[in-house]
Amino acid sequence: MITQKKRKQQAKTLRIFRKVHRYTGALLFIFFFVISVSGLLLGWKKDSKGVILPPSYEGTSTELKDWLPLDSLHQKAVFILHDSVSPSLSARIDRIDVRKEKGMVKFIFEDHYYGIQLDGATGNLLNIGKRHSDLIENIHDGSVLDAYLGTSGSIKLAYTSIMGVALLVFTVTGFWLWYGPKRMRKAKQQ
Structure with missing residues (x-):
């Protein structure tokens, strides 16, 4: 049987993960939207009958x-x-x-x-x-901002690093938000 103290600690951890997941999602929502739409378009570029490529x-x-x-x-x-x-x-x-x-x-x-x-x-x-696909690709990876602002790839590097880490955080916190309550229920039943 799970102790009351351990259960409280698990609930606290779950709340922290939920908060990180929520705030990260709210903060980066527009970027995830742009990446998902541009990624979808890039996936379809060769089958777009000449519209994208x-x-x-x-x-x-x-x-x-x-x-x-x-x-x-x-x-x-x-x-x-x-x-x-x-x-x-x-x-x-x-x-x-x-x-x-x-x-x-x-x-x-x-x-x-x-x-x-x-x-x-x-x-x-x-x-x-x-070649609309090249523009979509530049939007997808953030290099459109480097071209617009005249920087030499630093924005693209920062953008892809932040979005990669954010996706990793979403994966870990999202898994824990799904698995944590199941684990707590299972421990409670024992």
Whole structure:
């Protein structure tokens, strides 16, 4: 049989966990909401029929020997960006995604969310697309604040650390809020 003193201690611990769980949830509610919605959208990005992420198109040749040099493809991508989207957009490249199996190269730009897909062999335009998934990803991990405020990743690091620890706290306190009363009931019955 459980002693009265031990039961009071368990109830006190349970109240502390409930308070931590409640205040942490109230304090970080908006962040958890943003992370959950953006995470859901990112999970659906490839199945969004081009709404979140433009589909990948196929070029004419999967043989790299038939392809134009990467620097020629880059120049074409920048020309198309300035000619077809806006001449004022930055041409700084974030990454170049070479899809040999599709015969295609994607140029993804750093300062905006446009992507240009070119046929690797001919350099012909396959697609100009707004990459909403990149914006959603930047919101999801907090790097949108670094870009907005001009910091170099420190906000993202703090944001992901705080949210990771908060999720861990929620997991532990939530488990205890579920298991603690069961444990107390079981001990009371013995």
